[in-house]
Amino acid sequence: KLAGKIRPAEQPSIPNTRAILPLNGVIVYRYAAIPLKIEDQRAIRLVEDAFKEQGIIGFIATKNRYQPAPGPADFYTVGTAALVRQWVNAPDGTLRVVVEGLGCFRIVEFVGKGYYKAHIELIPERVEEGMELETLADNIRDLFRKAAEKTSSIPAELLTYICSVK
Numbered sequence: 001k002l003a004g005k006i007r008p009a010e011q012p013s014i015p016n017t018r019a020i021l022p023l024n025g026v027i028v029y030r031y032a033a034i035p036l037k038i039e040d041q042r043a044i045r046l047v048e049d050a051f052k053e054q055g056i057i058g059f060i061a062t063k064n065r066y067q068p069a070p071g072p073a074d075f076y077t078v079g080t081a082a083l084v085r086q087w088v089n090a091p092d093g094t095l096r097v098v099v100e101g102l103g104c105f106r107i108v109e110f111v112g113k114g115y116y117k118a119h120i121e122l123i124p125e126r127v128e129e130g131m132e133l134e135t136l137a138d139n140i141r142d143l144f145r146k147a148a149e150k151t152s153s154i155p156a157e158l159l160t161y162i163c164s165v166k
Contacts, residue, residue, distance in 0.1 A: 018058040020116040
């Protein structure tokens, strides 16, 4: 039997102090939804506690994915704040979650005990504009169109949508 919860689609603000969940070999990107399998009991408690509050967790990558028990010195200092959209307790004792990246942050300092928490500062999103970016986007759309013409697995609606994005 699976038991879980779903968070409605909302865009919360990101607090300055966040629970931090280090990931090995996985990166959560801004605006991307990603499924994760959480096995560590401390990490499961972190996700469940975060879900009860705003549901925002800071995800950071470890510098060495093969280190058995990494600590703060073993983490990169830039990560992604993500909203836990859904979680399910699986029969095997793991937690399956779907998170959505909200924005990037830099760790200022680790605080607290138990699972990792840190004071963070948000990194503002940099939006670039200009002729070079427009040309690159046109080239990507053209390459996607050519690839879609060579396969039947890409729906025509998706091709139309991608080619219309500016």
